[in-house]
Amino acid sequence: MTELERALVSLGAELAYPEAPDVSAAVLRRVAEPAPSRGRGRRTLVLAFAVLAVAVGAAMAVPQARTAILEFFRLRGATVERVETLPRVPGSTEEALALGRPVPLSETGVPLVKLPEQLVPSALGPPDAAYVSEEPYGLRLSLVYEPRKGIPESPYTGVGILVSEFVGGGAERYVEKLVDAGTRVERLQVGRYPALWLEGGPHVVFFETERGVFEHPGRLAGNTLLVERDDVLVRIEGEIGRERAIEIAESLE
Numbered sequence: 001m002t003e004l005e006r007a008l009v010s011l012g013a014e015l016a017y018p019e020a021p022d023v024s025a026a027v028l029r030r031v032a033e034p035a036p037s038r039g040r041g042r043r044t045l046v047l048a049f050a051v052l053a054v055a056v057g058a059a060m061a062v063p064q065a066r067t068a069i070l071e072f073f074r075l076r077g078a079t080v081e082r083v084e085t086l087p088r089v090p091g092s093t094e095e096a097l098a099l100g101r102p103v104p105l106s107e108t109g110v111p112l113v114k115l116p117e118q119l120v121p122s123a124l125g126p127p128d129a130a131y132v133s134e135e136p137y138g139l140r141l142s143l144v145y146e147p148r149k150g151i152p153e154s155p156y157t158g159v160g161i162l163v164s165e166f167v168g169g170g171a172e173r174y175v176e177k178l179v180d181a182g183t184r185v186e187r188l189q190v191g192r193y194p195a196l197w198l199e200g201g202p203h204v205v206f207f208e209t210e211r212g213v214f215e216h217p218g219r220l221a222g223n224t225l226l227v228e229r230d231d232v233l234v235r236i237e238g239e240i241g242r243e244r245a246i247e248i249a250e251s252l253e
Helices: 003-014 024-032 038-061 063-070 093-097 242-250
Strands: 071-075 077-082 129-135 138-145 161-168 173-179 183-190 193-200 203-207 219-221 224-229 232-238
Touching (some): 071 183, 071 193, 077 193, 077 224, 077 232, 173 232, 183 224, 183 242, 193 242, 224 242
Parallel strands (some): 077 173
Antiparallel strands (some): 071 077, 129 138, 138 161, 161 232, 173 203, 183 193, 193 224, 203 219, 224 232
């Protein structure tokens, strides 16, 4: 025995230990109980996983839940959801645009319509045409710019640039967009305003109808900048790049 072992034995003899509890009765009762069924426990675990799989499968089967699981972006007045596959939408641009009724322009090119806030981008100048649509949340003003040098015709709208302004009482959603893996979505700041830039595509866009629901069949859309300007949502669509779209948004006045 080593010196360390002898010292430990001597120390142990001098220490006072509390009496050990009598656990024999509890042990005998536990031994007498029937052993739990391993099969039953395994079946319970399998059932739990099956319920979880069904729940996830059901969520993925519902388009709204599926898109929310994949990816979700939001501005006040607009949502952008990433989906695996875009829905089929009509290809007729003129019918799908549904801009509303035409409104005249003043001598300076300002649409002659009463709006709490009306924004015309000085970077583009006066629009070639303007339309207004009455919606449950307020009004939608659309400014149409025909193709010109540096602004090619969009295959999705048939015009050069389409600027849409949604004016309402702080509604949660005017526009819903669905994008797939071919469209890049980027969060931006345009001045002090939050924005979303969609590039690549095409993506699908839906607008709220007169009954307050998204029943319109929707249409394909190209590069788009969404800007949340307080109670006005501005949407700029065209075959233009990110920097050009930001320049147009910053020139709204």
